[in-house]
Amino acid sequence: MTGSVLSGFRLLQSSTAAMLRPLEGALRAAGPSLLFGFRLWVSVSLAFYAAFWLQLSNPFWAGASAAIVCQPQLGASLRKGWFRMLGTFVGAVVSVVLIACFPQDRVLFLVALALWAAACAFVATLLRNFASYAASLAGYTAAIIAGDLLGTVGGVDANAAFMLAVTRATEICLGIGCAGIVLAGTDFGGARRRLATLFAELAGDVTAGLTGTLATGTTGTEFRDMQTVQRELDRRVIALDPIVDQALGESSEIRYYAPVLQRAVEGLFSALVGWHAVASHLATLPHNEPHQEAAAVLKNLPQELRSAPEPGAAARWLAGPEAVHRIYQTAIPPLTALPAETPSLRLLADKTAEAFAGIAHALDGLALLVGDPARPALRPGRDRLHVPDWLPALVSAGRTFVTIVTVSLFWVVTGWPGGGLAMTFAAIATLLLAPRFEETYGVAVLIVIAAILDLILSAIVAFAVLPGLPTHAFAAFSLVMGVCLVPMGTLLRAARQPWQVGLLTPMTMVFVPILQPTNPETYDTLQFYNIALAIVAGLGAAALSFRLLPPLSPAFRARRLLTLTLRDLRRLAKRPTQSDWERRVIGRLAAMPNEVAPLLRAQLLATLSVGSEIVYLLHSAHQFDLGANLGAALEALAEGRSKSAIVHLSRLDEVLATERAQGPGTRDVLRARAAILGVSQALATHAAFFDAGAPR
Structure with missing residues (x-):
C-alpha cells in the first residue's frame, strides 16, 4: 500500500513538473523584462518621495524625468542621464537670459524662444545619440520654464524667472539622479560585451565576404548578390553607433578611449570599401583572369584567412583578440610587397591589404572592450566633426520654429489657460523627433495615441483610486504607481516590433505629466482634463507639423x-x-x-x-x-x-x-x-x- 502511494506521489510530482516546465521557461524568459518594469517603478517612486520631501512645487517633473531617463540598457540610462543634466542646465540658463532680454514684450519673448528651439533642433539633427538628445533637451527645457512663467495670455512674469528656472532644473535633475542610483545599483550593464561581440561578428563576416570573393571570382549576378550582402553589413555597422554610446555610458575607461572605438567603426567601413573595390575590379576582368589573379592574392594570405571563419570563431576572437589581430597584421606586409606583374594584380593586392588593415582597426576596438592586457589601446587625438548634409538640419529647425510660433499664436489669441502646456509639449515632440528621418509622422501619431491611453489610465487613477487612499500614505500611492508602471516597463522591455516600442516608450514618459500628482493630492476635474487636453493638443500639433513639413525622403x-x-x-x-x-x-x-x-x-x-x-x-x-x-x-x-x-x-x-x-x-x-x-x-x-x- 505504501509503495503504491509513493509511486502515485512520484507520478503526480513528475506530471506537475512537466506541466509547470513551460510556465517556468516563460517566467525565466520574462525575467529581464519584469525586472526592468520594477526598476522603472522604483526610480519614479524614489523621485516622487524626494520631491515630496523637499516640497517642490511641481514634483511630477521629477517623476517624469526618472521615467524618461530609465532605459532598458544601463549604459543608455546613465549616458542619457548625464546628457539630460547638461541639456537641462543649458535650457534653464537660456530661459533666464530670454526673460532678461524681453521682460515686458511677450511677442518678442515667444519669437526668441521659438528661435532658440529651432537652433536646438538644428544641432540635434547634426549630432547623434545622446549628444543629440542633450541638444533637444536644451530646447524644450526652456519651453517648460517659459510655459510656467507666462500667464494665460502669454504675459511674462520676469520676477519669478530665476527661482522658477532653479526649481525646474532641480526637479528634473532630481529625477535623473534617482533613476541613475536605482539603475546603477541593480544593473551591471552588458553594452560593452554586446559591442565586442558585434565587432567580432562583423569582422568575421567581412572577412568571409572578401575571401569568398577572391576564391570564387565575381560575375554580374554574383556582384549584385554581393551588393545586397554589403548593404546589410553597412546597416549593421551603422547600427553600432548607439551601442558605442551605451558602452561609453557604462565605463569611464571606455569613454577615455572613445576615439579607438570610432576608428574601429571606420575600419569596418574601410574594409567594406576595400572588399567592394576588389569585387568591382574582378567583375571587369575577362573570364579567366579573375581566378588567376585572385588565386595569386589568396596564396599570399595566412592559412587562417584563406577561407571563411569557422562557426564559433567570434567566441574565440573574444577570448583572444590579440592573436587574431596578429594574424591580420601579418597578412598586410606580404600583400603590399607582392611582386605583381600587372597593375590589375597590384590593385587587388593593395585593396585586400586595405580591407585587412580596416579589420585590424576593428580588432583594436575589440581588444579595448574585452580588456586584453596584451594590447593596450593608445588614445589618438580628437576627430573633427564632419556633417554629411546641412539641409535636413535646416528643415528640422524650420519645422520647429513654425510649430512653436503657431501654437503660441493660438494660445495668445484664444487666451486658453492650457496653451502654455500645449506649447511646451509641441516643443518637446518636435525637438525629440527632429533627429529622426524615417516615419516621423507615424511615430508622432503613436505618441498621440499613447497620450490618449495615458489620459484614460490617469483619469481612472486620479478619480477612482487615489481618493480612496489615506492623505499621507506614500506607500499606497507608490503601490498604485507600480500597478501602472511595472506592466508598461515590462512590455517596453519585451517589445520587438517598432510600433510597439513607438507606442510604449511615450506611454512610460507621458503618464506622470498627465497624472500630475501633488502633495497633498488635489482632485480638480476641470484642471485635470484641461491639462490632459493641452498635452494631447500639443502632441497633436507636433504630429500635424510632421505631416505638413515632412523630413526629406530617403531617395x-x-x-x-x-x-x-x-x-x-x-x-x-x-x-x-x-x-x-x-x-x-x-x-x-x-x-x-x-x-x-x-x-x-x-x-x-x-x-x-x-x-x-x-x-x-x-x-x-x-x-x-x-x-x-x-x-x-x-x-x-x-x-x-x-x-x-x-x-x-x-x-x-x-x-x-x-x-x-x-x-x-x-x-x-x-x-x-x-x-x-x-x-x-x-x-x-x-x-x-x-x-x-x-x-x-
Whole structure:
C-alpha cells in the first residue's frame, strides 16, 4: 500500500513538473523584462518621495524625468542621464537670459524662444545619440520654464524667472539622479560585451565576404548578390553607433578611449570599401583572369584567412583578440610587397591589404572592450566633426520654429489657460523627433495615441483610486504607481516590433505629466482634463507639423549625399587640399539611407575610391614626374568629362609603363598604375554619374 502511494506521489510530482516546465521557461524568459518594469517603478517612486520631501512645487517633473531617463540598457540610462543634466542646465540658463532680454514684450519673448528651439533642433539633427538628445533637451527645457512663467495670455512674469528656472532644473535633475542610483545599483550593464561581440561578428563576416570573393571570382549576378550582402553589413555597422554610446555610458575607461572605438567603426567601413573595390575590379576582368589573379592574392594570405571563419570563431576572437589581430597584421606586409606583374594584380593586392588593415582597426576596438592586457589601446587625438548634409538640419529647425510660433499664436489669441502646456509639449515632440528621418509622422501619431491611453489610465487613477487612499500614505500611492508602471516597463522591455516600442516608450514618459500628482493630492476635474487636453493638443500639433513639413525622403537624401560627394571630388581634383577625404565620405556612407537602391551606394563607394586614388597620385606626382597628363585628367574630371579623363589617364599609364625597368621603384610604378586603373574603371562604370551636372 505504501509503495503504491509513493509511486502515485512520484507520478503526480513528475506530471506537475512537466506541466509547470513551460510556465517556468516563460517566467525565466520574462525575467529581464519584469525586472526592468520594477526598476522603472522604483526610480519614479524614489523621485516622487524626494520631491515630496523637499516640497517642490511641481514634483511630477521629477517623476517624469526618472521615467524618461530609465532605459532598458544601463549604459543608455546613465549616458542619457548625464546628457539630460547638461541639456537641462543649458535650457534653464537660456530661459533666464530670454526673460532678461524681453521682460515686458511677450511677442518678442515667444519669437526668441521659438528661435532658440529651432537652433536646438538644428544641432540635434547634426549630432547623434545622446549628444543629440542633450541638444533637444536644451530646447524644450526652456519651453517648460517659459510655459510656467507666462500667464494665460502669454504675459511674462520676469520676477519669478530665476527661482522658477532653479526649481525646474532641480526637479528634473532630481529625477535623473534617482533613476541613475536605482539603475546603477541593480544593473551591471552588458553594452560593452554586446559591442565586442558585434565587432567580432562583423569582422568575421567581412572577412568571409572578401575571401569568398577572391576564391570564387565575381560575375554580374554574383556582384549584385554581393551588393545586397554589403548593404546589410553597412546597416549593421551603422547600427553600432548607439551601442558605442551605451558602452561609453557604462565605463569611464571606455569613454577615455572613445576615439579607438570610432576608428574601429571606420575600419569596418574601410574594409567594406576595400572588399567592394576588389569585387568591382574582378567583375571587369575577362573570364579567366579573375581566378588567376585572385588565386595569386589568396596564396599570399595566412592559412587562417584563406577561407571563411569557422562557426564559433567570434567566441574565440573574444577570448583572444590579440592573436587574431596578429594574424591580420601579418597578412598586410606580404600583400603590399607582392611582386605583381600587372597593375590589375597590384590593385587587388593593395585593396585586400586595405580591407585587412580596416579589420585590424576593428580588432583594436575589440581588444579595448574585452580588456586584453596584451594590447593596450593608445588614445589618438580628437576627430573633427564632419556633417554629411546641412539641409535636413535646416528643415528640422524650420519645422520647429513654425510649430512653436503657431501654437503660441493660438494660445495668445484664444487666451486658453492650457496653451502654455500645449506649447511646451509641441516643443518637446518636435525637438525629440527632429533627429529622426524615417516615419516621423507615424511615430508622432503613436505618441498621440499613447497620450490618449495615458489620459484614460490617469483619469481612472486620479478619480477612482487615489481618493480612496489615506492623505499621507506614500506607500499606497507608490503601490498604485507600480500597478501602472511595472506592466508598461515590462512590455517596453519585451517589445520587438517598432510600433510597439513607438507606442510604449511615450506611454512610460507621458503618464506622470498627465497624472500630475501633488502633495497633498488635489482632485480638480476641470484642471485635470484641461491639462490632459493641452498635452494631447500639443502632441497633436507636433504630429500635424510632421505631416505638413515632412523630413526629406530617403531617395532625396541619398541623391543629396551623392551630389555633395561629387562636388567635393571635383573640388579635390581642382584644389587637392582635403586631407580628410576618406573620413568625410565614410561619414556620408554611414548617413546613406538603407532603403536606397544598391546602385546609389555603389556610386558613392566608387566616388570614395576615385578620390582616394587621386590623393595617392597627387602625392606620387613628384616622384614619377606625372606632369601635364595627370593635370589634364584631373581638369577633365573636375569638369565632368569622364571620357576625356580616361583618355588622359591611359596616356599617363603608357608613360609609366615605359619607365618600368627592373629596379627599386618598380613596385611604386605598378602601384601608381593600379591607382590609374582603379580610377579609369570607376569612371567607365559610372560615367553618367560622374558627368552629371557638368557644364555643356
